[in-house]
Amino acid sequence: MARTARAAAVDMLDGVLGEGLLLSQCEAALTGLSPADRARAQRLTAQVLRHVEPTDRLLKPFLRKAPPLTVLNTLRLATVELVLGEAAHGVVNEAVNMVRHHRRHAALSGLVNAVLRRVAENPSFGKQPPQRLPFWLRKPLVDAWGKPAVSAMEAVQAIPAPVDLTLRPGRDVGIEGAEALPTGSLRFAPGVQVSALPGYATGDWWVQDAAAALAVPLLAPQVGERVLDLCAAPGGKTLQLAAAGAQVTALDVNESRMTRLRDNLARTGLTAEVVVADALDWQPEAPFDAILLDAPCSATGTIRRHPDLPFVKDGSELEALITLQAALIDRALGWLKPGGRLVFCTCSLLPEEGEAQLAAALARHPALRVDDTLPPGADPAWRAPAGGLRLRPDYWAERGGMDGFFMARLAR
Ligand SMILES: C[S@@+](CC[C@H](N)C(=O)[O-])C[C@H]1O[C@@H](n2cnc3c(N)ncnc32)[C@H](O)[C@@H]1O
Structure with a gap:
C-alpha cells in the first residue's frame, strides 16, 4: 500500500x-x-x-x-x-x-x-469544552488571569492559527484576500500557501505572527543606529530591524537556526552582521544604541502554532530558562550606550517569564525604568499593570487571536 x-x-x-x-x-x-x-x-x-x-x-x-x-x-x-x-x-x-x-x-x-x-x-464533540492546557501550565495562568480568560485562550488554541505577514516598509505588496491589522501586519486565513503569494521571492514580506511583530516597533530602531538582535534566529525580528535601516548585529548560539537567518537575509536582500556565539560568553567591541532581547522561553504563547508542546513539555525546564533570561537581561544592559534602550520579550504565557522577570530586573537595577510608549496600532488595553505589554492568544479572538507574548521597553 x-x-x-x-x-x-x-x-x-x-x-x-x-x-x-x-x-x-x-x-x-x-x-x-x-x-x-x-x-x-x-x-x-x-x-x-x-x-x-x-x-x-x-x-x-x-x-x-x-x-x-x-x-x-x-x-x-x-x-x-x-x-x-x-x-x-x-x-x-x-x-x-x-x-x-x-x-x-x-x-x-x-x-x-x-x-x-x-x-x-453523530460526529460532534457536542457541548464539550475545548481541550484544556496541562495542569502545570493552566494553574499559573488561572492564578494570573482567572478561569474565563484561560478558557478563552484554550478556545483560540483549538483552531488553526492564521498566517500573518510582516511587510517590508516602502514596498507595495498589492496582496488581496488578506486583512490589514491595525498594527501593520497582513493576516491570511490558516493554510494559505505563502510561497505562492506575490513578493515572496523579492522579500517584500516575511511570515511572522502579529504579536511577535510588535517587539521591533516597540524598540523603534532609527536609521543608522547600532542595534543588537540578541537571540536572533531564525530572524523575523532581524529582518524588521534591518528593514528599518538599523545597523544590525544578529547573535544566536544555534548554528542551524542561524543558517535559516542567513537564508532569510539572502532572500530579502537585507543585511546584518551575523554572529554565532553564546551570549553568556560573548562581548561586543562597542556598545549599542538599542538591543532587542527575544529570550529563550517555554514558548507557551505559541501553542496554537505548536499544539505538540502541551504533550511534550512538563515545565521542568522553566527554572533554568528563568535564570538564563535574567542573566541575558543583565548582560544586555551592560552593552547599552548611556541612554540606550532594551526591549526584553518572551513568547510565553507565564508571568514568571514576563511580568515577574521585568519586576526582578527593575529590582536588580534601580536606575532602570520602563518606558510605556506603545507600538503603533497596539491597543492600550494590552498594557500590563506594572509596565510592558501583555499579549494573549485570546486577544483579537474574533480575528483569529495572536501568539502570547510579554514585551517591555527599558531605558536608563
Ligand atoms: C525565541 S527564539 C528567538 C526568535 C528570533 N528572535 C526571531 O524573531 O526569529 C530564542 C533564541 O535564543 C537562542 N539562544 C538560547 N540561548 C542562547 C544563548 N545563551 N546565547 C545566544 N542565543 C541563545 C536560541 O537558539 C533561539 O534561537
Whole structure:
C-alpha cells in the first residue's frame, strides 16, 4: 500500500503522544510524501493534537479498553476528521485499511470499523469544552488571569492559527484576500500557501505572527543606529530591524537556526552582521544604541502554532530558562550606550517569564525604568499593570487571536 498523508499523521501522533517527541523531531515520518501530502499530514496531525481530550471523551463509550497507541491514534485521526466534516466513507475506509495492513494490529481492523461507524452516526464533540492546557501550565495562568480568560485562550488554541505577514516598509505588496491589522501586519486565513503569494521571492514580506511583530516597533530602531538582535534566529525580528535601516548585529548560539537567518537575509536582500556565539560568553567591541532581547522561553504563547508542546513539555525546564533570561537581561544592559534602550520579550504565557522577570530586573537595577510608549496600532488595553505589554492568544479572538507574548521597553 502506498504511504499516505494519514499514515504519516498517525506515525507523528505516535511520536508525540507515545514517545514525547516534538513534531519537529518526527519529520522522518514525512519521507517519501509529495509536498502537498506532507503539508496535509502536518495539518491532520496538528488538528488531532488540538482535540485529543474531546476526541478521547467521544471515543470512550465505544471502547471497552484502550487499544494499542497506533490503533488509538488511527481512531483519533479519523474521529477528528469526521467531526470537522470530512466524508465518512473515505475516512472510515482508510482508517480500517491502515489497521488491516498493520503488521501487529491487523486483528483490530474490525473494531476500528465498528467504532468509527458509531462515531459517524453523530460526529460532534457536542457541548464539550475545548481541550484544556496541562495542569502545570493552566494553574499559573488561572492564578494570573482567572478561569474565563484561560478558557478563552484554550478556545483560540483549538483552531488553526492564521498566517500573518510582516511587510517590508516602502514596498507595495498589492496582496488581496488578506486583512490589514491595525498594527501593520497582513493576516491570511490558516493554510494559505505563502510561497505562492506575490513578493515572496523579492522579500517584500516575511511570515511572522502579529504579536511577535510588535517587539521591533516597540524598540523603534532609527536609521543608522547600532542595534543588537540578541537571540536572533531564525530572524523575523532581524529582518524588521534591518528593514528599518538599523545597523544590525544578529547573535544566536544555534548554528542551524542561524543558517535559516542567513537564508532569510539572502532572500530579502537585507543585511546584518551575523554572529554565532553564546551570549553568556560573548562581548561586543562597542556598545549599542538599542538591543532587542527575544529570550529563550517555554514558548507557551505559541501553542496554537505548536499544539505538540502541551504533550511534550512538563515545565521542568522553566527554572533554568528563568535564570538564563535574567542573566541575558543583565548582560544586555551592560552593552547599552548611556541612554540606550532594551526591549526584553518572551513568547510565553507565564508571568514568571514576563511580568515577574521585568519586576526582578527593575529590582536588580534601580536606575532602570520602563518606558510605556506603545507600538503603533497596539491597543492600550494590552498594557500590563506594572509596565510592558501583555499579549494573549485570546486577544483579537474574533480575528483569529495572536501568539502570547510579554514585551517591555527599558531605558536608563
Ligand atoms: C525565541 S527564539 C528567538 C526568535 C528570533 N528572535 C526571531 O524573531 O526569529 C530564542 C533564541 O535564543 C537562542 N539562544 C538560547 N540561548 C542562547 C544563548 N545563551 N546565547 C545566544 N542565543 C541563545 C536560541 O537558539 C533561539 O534561537
